[in-house]
Amino acid sequence: MTDRSDDEELxxxxxxxxxxxxxxxxxxxxxxxxxxxxxxxxFTRQAVAKHLAVLERAGLVEGHRHGREVxxxxxxxxxxxxxxxxxxxxxxxxxxxxxxxxxxxxxHRAANQx
Amino acid sequence: MTVIEREILIEAPRHVxxxxxxxxxxxxxxxSDDARIDLRPGGAGTFVFGPRVNQLDGPIPVDxxxxxxxxxxxxxxxxxxxxxxEARVDNSLLVEFTLTAEGEHTRLRLVESGYDQVDWSPxxxxxxxxxxxxxxxxxxxxxTAYAPQRSASS
Numbered sequence: 001m002t003d004r005s006d007d008e009e010l011x012x013x014x015x016x017x018x019x020x021x022x023x024x025x026x027x028x029x030x031x032x033x034x035x036x037x038x039x040x041x042x043f044t045r046q047a048v049a050k051h052l053a054v055l056e057r058a059g060l061v062e063g064h065r066h067g068r069e070v071x072x073x074x075x076x077x078x079x080x081x082x083x084x085x086x087x088x089x090x091x092x093x094x095x096x097x098x099x100x101x102x103x104x105x106x107x108h109r110a111a112n113q114x
Numbered sequence: 115m116t117v118i119e120r121e122i123l124i125e126a127p128r129h130v131x132x133x134x135x136x137x138x139x140x141x142x143x144x145x146s147d148d149a150r151i152d153l154r155p156g157g158a159g160t161f162v163f164g165p166r167v168n169q170l171d172g173p174i175p176v177d178x179x180x181x182x183x184x185x186x187x188x189x190x191x192x193x194x195x196x197x198x199x200e201a202r203v204d205n206s207l208l209v210e211f212t213l214t215a216e217g218e219h220t221r222l223r224l225v226e227s228g229y230d231q232v233d234w235s236p237x238x239x240x241x242x243x244x245x246x247x248x249x250x251x252x253x254x255x256x257x258t259a260y261a262p263q264r265s266a267s268s
Contacts, residue, residue: 093118097222097224100122100124103134104126104130104131104220107126107130108130111130
């Protein structure tokens with residue numbers, strides 16, 4: 001898998017609010033089965049299982065067989081990648097705001113020259 | 115994690131900052147290469163990125179819809195919705211600029227939100243989701259290439 005399609009899969013996985021709620025619950029409550037997660041969310045067990053499959057393909061969660069069911073846990077290192085991607089978006093806004101500041105201040109200085 | 119909030123103090127009055135934010139000739143200095151904006155609520159617009167940053171594909175137009183245009187206090191728009199679709203709460207990002215006077219200076223606040231609201235019904239096929247993510251990724255990549263270059267040269 002190339003880095004690019006890897007990133008796309010990650011973005012698609014975290015871009016969906018339901019999946020982010022799943023991640024939140026797994027982060028705060030620790031590893032859980034699809035059945036347990038469905039009890040905490042307004043989703044059917046089947047919908048939870050589909051979301052978990054997307055998250056697992058993106059590498060955000062990892063499933064381990066536990067008796068008759070699979071328990072899912074967050075892979076924090078992948079979540080860091082997602083957080084860093086978000087931080088990169090924020091950093092772009094920082095540089096745009098710096099540019100806005102420089103532009104406005106130079107226009108203002110030019111207008112006030114004697 | 116999913117709302118971007120920033121503030122910056124600018125040593126210029128609000129009407130100057132407003133001009134930088136909304137005048138296409140100024141927008142080309144800090145954001146897209148070209149811009150067209152109908153500056154009123156509901157007004158349509160386009161940011162055009164490239165071709166310099168994207169020589170393979172030519173210019174990339176990105177649509178926006180003005181949500182608020184209240185000079186010199188508030189400018190807001192929605193963008194990043196799929197091309198050809200109407201911008202809605204659940205398929206776009208909301209960018210809000212608020213300008214507050216501090217003496218003769220301006221405190222500029224930016225909030226970009228919508229990362230949480232962007233929603234797809236469970237019936238949406240996965241390839242649709244992937245297509246959307248792809249488009250978004252493309253324009254974010256374009257923006258990344260663009261922003262540092264511009265701010266360094268201004």
